[in-house]
Amino acid sequence: MLTKRIIPCLDIKNGRTVKGVNFVDLRDAGDPVELAEIYAKEGADELVFLDISATEERRRTLAELVLHVAEKVNIPFTVGGGISSVEDVDRLLKCGADKVSINSSAVKNPQLINDLAAKFGSQCVVVAIDAKQIDGQWRVHLVGGKVPTELDLFEWAKEVEKRGAGEILFTSMDHDGTKNGFANEALAQLSTALNIPIIASGGAGSIQHFTDTFKEGKADAALAASVFHFKEIEINDLKSELRKHDIPVRL
Amino acid sequence: MKIVIIDYGAGNIQSIIFAFQRLGFKPVLSNDPDEIMTADKVIFPGVGEASSAMRKLKETGLDSLIPRLKQPVLGICLGMQLMCNGSEEGSTKGLGIFNVDVIRFNNSVKVPQIGWNQIKHPEAPFFSEIKNNEYMYLVHSYYAPLCEDTIASATYGVEYSVALQKNNFYGVQFHPEKSSIAGEQLIKNFLSL
Numbered sequence: 149m150l151t152k153r154i155i156p157c158l159d160i161k162n163g164r165t166v167k168g169v170n171f172v173d174l175r176d177a178g179d180p181v182e183l184a185e186i187y188a189k190e191g192a193d194e195l196v197f198l199d200i201s202a203t204e205e206r207r208r209t210l211a212e213l214v215l216h217v218a219e220k221v222n223i224p225f226t227v228g229g230g231i232s233s234v235e236d237v238d239r240l241l242k243c244g245a246d247k248v249s250i251n252s253s254a255v256k257n258p259q260l261i262n263d264l265a266a267k268f269g270s271q272c273v274v275v276a277i278d279a280k281q282i283d284g285q286w287r288v289h290l291v292g293g294k295v296p297t298e299l300d301l302f303e304w305a306k307e308v309e310k311r312g313a314g315e316i317l318f319t320s321m322d323h324d325g326t327k328n329g330f331a332n333e334a335l336a337q338l339s340t341a342l343n344i345p346i347i348a349s350g351g352a353g354s355i356q357h358f359t360d361t362f363k364e365g366k367a368d369a370a371l372a373a374s375v376f377h378f379k380e381i382e383i384n385d386l387k388s389e390l391r392k393h394d395i396p397v398r399l
Numbered sequence: 400m401k402i403v404i405i406d407y408g409a410g411n412i413q414s415i416i417f418a419f420q421r422l423g424f425k426p427v428l429s430n431d432p433d434e435i436m437t438a439d440k441v442i443f444p445g446v447g448e449a450s451s452a453m454r455k456l457k458e459t460g461l462d463s464l465i466p467r468l469k470q471p472v473l474g475i476c477l478g479m480q481l482m483c484n485g486s487e488e489g490s491t492k493g494l495g496i497f498n499v500d501v502i503r504f505n506n507s508v509k510v511p512q513i514g515w516n517q518i519k520h521p522e523a524p525f526f527s528e529i530k531n532n533e534y535m536y537l538v539h540s541y542y543a544p545l546c547e548d549t550i551a552s553a554t555y556g557v558e559y560s561v562a563l564q565k566n567n568f569y570g571v572q573f574h575p576e577k578s579s580i581a582g583e584q585l586i587k588n589f590l591s592l
Binding site: 149150151152153188193194215218219220222223224241242243244245246266268269270271272314315342343344345368369398 | 411413414417418420421446447448506509510511512513514515516517534536538539540554555574576577578579580582583
């Protein structure tokens with residue numbers, strides 16, 4: 149049976165992890181490769197690296213990081229942040245990334261989704277969508293949720309699927325950072341309307357939240373950062389608990 | 400041991416190279432027939448679309464070379480699919496090693512399948528030291544139905560082949576290079592054939 153995936157997300161700036169991590173056994177808390185190896189050993193199903201650096205050398209540092217991660221880590225990983233062209237993706241996949249995640253660049257240039265799917269296959273194209281509710285409507289936002297667009301979450305998600313995305317990473321800006329749980333209603337609606345996997349993101353604070361997002365939110369995978377980085381939730385404990393609720397996990 | 404990974408411009412080979420390196424081996428990347436013929440083990444990778452991958456194989460003449468190889472050959476993901484009779488993806492003919500046609504998952508399940516699924520492998524020596532129903536990482540939209548060459552299966556809407564074998568030819572739908580310790584064991588098993 150296909151299992152539900154647990155995905156720690158690492159924010160990267162200039163090749164280093166930025167969000168504080170609380171791993172006592174880590175030699176270098178800022179080293180994404182070392183952190184990635186630990187997560188792989190602890191039972192993470194996949195990893196996401198989100199590059200938030202804004203320097204000129206970002207492309208080169210990100211490619212180097214991907215190469216180092218691929219060298220050491222034996223589980224799949226996705227890279228996102230500032231990817232805007234076929235050439236960017238080509239470079240990252242060649243360095244060993246399994247998937248890339250695009251966000252703003254897909255909104256600005258939806259044809260990019262088609263181009264990437266045609267050249268590299270849908271399986272490596274993740275479209276990340278940040279959205280929040282405005283007057284009862286889920287509106288897509290850009291620039292880390294700062295800039296609202298006119299796009300409706302569900303219509304955009306449909307279009308993204310039609311253009312060849314292999315997966316959608318949906319972050320609710322209303323839930324992100326709150327630790328009050330995932331946006332399960334919107335997630336369930338996405339998961340039912342679309343026929344590609346949906347990754348839930350934003351709001352993880354407890355093990356119960358993961359159970360809820362798989363049961364109520366019908367998510368195929370759940371992504372979180374700080375609850376893992378600060379050891380508030382151990383992946384193994386999380387998966388054991390999910391299994392008790394009959395949610396299939398790799399354990 | 401000389402391990403050659405067939406290089407025909409089909410997708411992410413870096414991860415496969417690294418997986419072998421983690422196990423202490425140094426695979427060679429090549430599309431040179433002599434290099435491939437003289438290898439002890441041959442890896443036939445592939446990510447992407449079937450008909451364009453097949454076209455690349457034909458351009459280099461590898462389509463006629465691969466089925467004639469005598470040493471153990473391991474096709475991974477699309478590599479495995481191309482070793483079949485043909486694929487619904489791009490309506491392409493395959494290398495005809497495994498007697499089965501690759502078809503698309505129907506829409507009763509989410510397509511592509513992405514993630515870790517359980518691998519059922521009753522008594523296949525190729526899976527020695529890997530427990531039955533172990534998890535492996537899969538990402539694909541097309542699959543090989545069960546057939547006479549099936550040595551392992553998984554279920555996603557239907558039960559289908561995740562590993563095929565005929566003589567010296569092996570194919571796996573999952574990614575051993577991305578399947579943690581279980582995947583590493585499978586690579587070791589292949590190398591000890």
